[in-house]
Amino acid sequence: MNTIKQKYILICFFFLMQAFGHAQNKAVTKESKIRPGYVLLSAGVNLSKFRDFATSPLFYSGSSIYGEVGYLKKDLKREVDFGASYSYGRNFSLVDNNYALSQIQTFYGYYSRLYVIPNWSDSSWNMKAGGMINLAGNYRYNPRLQNNGVGYEGVGNILASMKVERDLSRTKPKDKKLLFIKYHLNPRKMNLGIRLNVGVVNSSYRNGYVYADQSSVINDPKMFSGYQFHMFSGFRMSSAIDYTISLNNQNAVRFSYVWDAYKTGGELDQFEMASHVFKFTLLFKTN
Numbered sequence: 001m002n003t004i005k006q007k008y009i010l011i012c013f014f015f016l017m018q019a020f021g022h023a024q025n026k027a028v029t030k031e032s033k034i035r036p037g038y039v040l041l042s043a044g045v046n047l048s049k050f051r052d053f054a055t056s057p058l059f060y061s062g063s064s065i066y067g068e069v070g071y072l073k074k075d076l077k078r079e080v081d082f083g084a085s086y087s088y089g090r091n092f093s094l095v096d097n098n099y100a101l102s103q104i105q106t107f108y109g110y111y112s113r114l115y116v117i118p119n120w121s122d123s124s125w126n127m128k129a130g131g132m133i134n135l136a137g138n139y140r141y142n143p144r145l146q147n148n149g150v151g152y153e154g155v156g157n158i159l160a161s162m163k164v165e166r167d168l169s170r171t172k173p174k175d176k177k178l179l180f181i182k183y184h185l186n187p188r189k190m191n192l193g194i195r196l197n198v199g200v201v202n203s204s205y206r207n208g209y210v211y212a213d214q215s216s217v218i219n220d221p222k223m224f225s226g227y228q229f230h231m232f233s234g235f236r237m238s239s240a241i242d243y244t245i246s247l248n249n250q251n252a253v254r255f256s257y258v259w260d261a262y263k264t265g266g267e268l269d270q271f272e273m274a275s276h277v278f279k280f281t282l283l284f285k286t287n
Contacts (some may be wrong), residue, residue, distance in 0.1 A: 035075045037286040038128040038252070042068035042208040044279030048104070052140075054269040055148045056093075060102050064089025066277055068108075076126055079114040079163075087159060087277075106275075109135045114163055126165040132237075133158055133198055136262070138273070154205040155262055157236045159197040189246035199236035204264040205229045206271065217274055233265025244283070254281040266279045 046064040051057065070083020086107040093100045114128035114261050143149050168190045176183055207227050211245040238260040246252045261274040 028185065035073050035078070037071065037073040038283040039286060040068070040070040040083060040281050040283055042279045042281040044277055046089065046106070046275050046277045048091065048275040050091065050104070050271070050273040050274065052151060052271050054247070054271070055151065056143055058093045058095060058100070060091035060093045060100070062089055062091030064104065064106070066279060066280065072212040072283070075156055076121070077116045079128060080112070084109045100142060100144040102140050105139045107137040112161065115205040124167050127202060130161050130162045131159060132161050153207070155264065156203045157199045157262070158201040159199050159236065159238070161195060161197045163193060168192055179283070192242050193241045193242040193244070197238045199262070201232065202234040202236055202262070203229065203231045204234055206264055207269070230265050234263055236262035250285045252283040254283060256281060
């Protein structure tokens with residue numbers, strides 16, 4: 001895709017976001033003062049796979065512990081959330097009994113805004129559209145690569161987003177029986193949400209082919225020596241499935257699965273990464 005087309009896409013996306021914001025501005029001015037807000041605390045596991053063509057064509061797969069903190073302000077008309085996450089673990093590569101290990105730390109920061117699409121929403125289904133800014137950074141250490149053992153990169157994306165939610169609330173009390181055990185279910189608010197994000201502007205800050213440079217040879221290593229920033233280069237897509245259960249104290253719990261995949265631009269030095277995050281979240285109401 002040439003530069004003119006890329007700029008055209010960015011301009012169209014910008015005006016689309018402005019249109020959503022202007023259309024909803026009058027409707028949400030009063031509601032914004034009473035829109036529920038939540039502090040989010042998440043914990044889980046991140047199953048990831050990556051490949052760095054700058055040093056090796058091998059895939060490294062493994063698991064990491066995952067933690068996230070964020071803030072969400074949401075109602076049926078608008079949704080704003082932002083936060084940061086961190087994961088730490090080890091990924092492995094095994095080819096013909098040759099074993100290699102790479103320690104990996106991953107950092108994410110995000111900001112998102114979604115606005116309702118009235119014609120596609122009703123009392124049971126809620127459809128929203130908008131966008132997200134997502135910044136990612138990786139730090140990797142692989143002793144088998146010796147002088148090229150340390151790798152790090154930064155990836156920044158602006159993504160167009162679409163989200164649909166289904167109200168699964170139990171409106172009436174129910175009495176159930178499991179084998180010989182009877183139990184009672186009170187009314188409870190529940191919903192299922194599915195979100196898709198597609199990268200519109202993809203960028204990266206990364207080294208060239210192989211990591212070692214002359215600064216290491218003269219015993220004056222520079223962390224970002226040889227690094228370059230690439231705009232409108234690469235690809236990113238992500239999705240999320242959330243099942244949220246409201247509690248009697250107005251707080252909530254959430255079970256989520258998040259898939260994220262991206263690659264940087266370039267010819268010989270691309271970096272590719274995919275992750276599957278399973279997390280449990282506590283939502284603490286703030287107003």
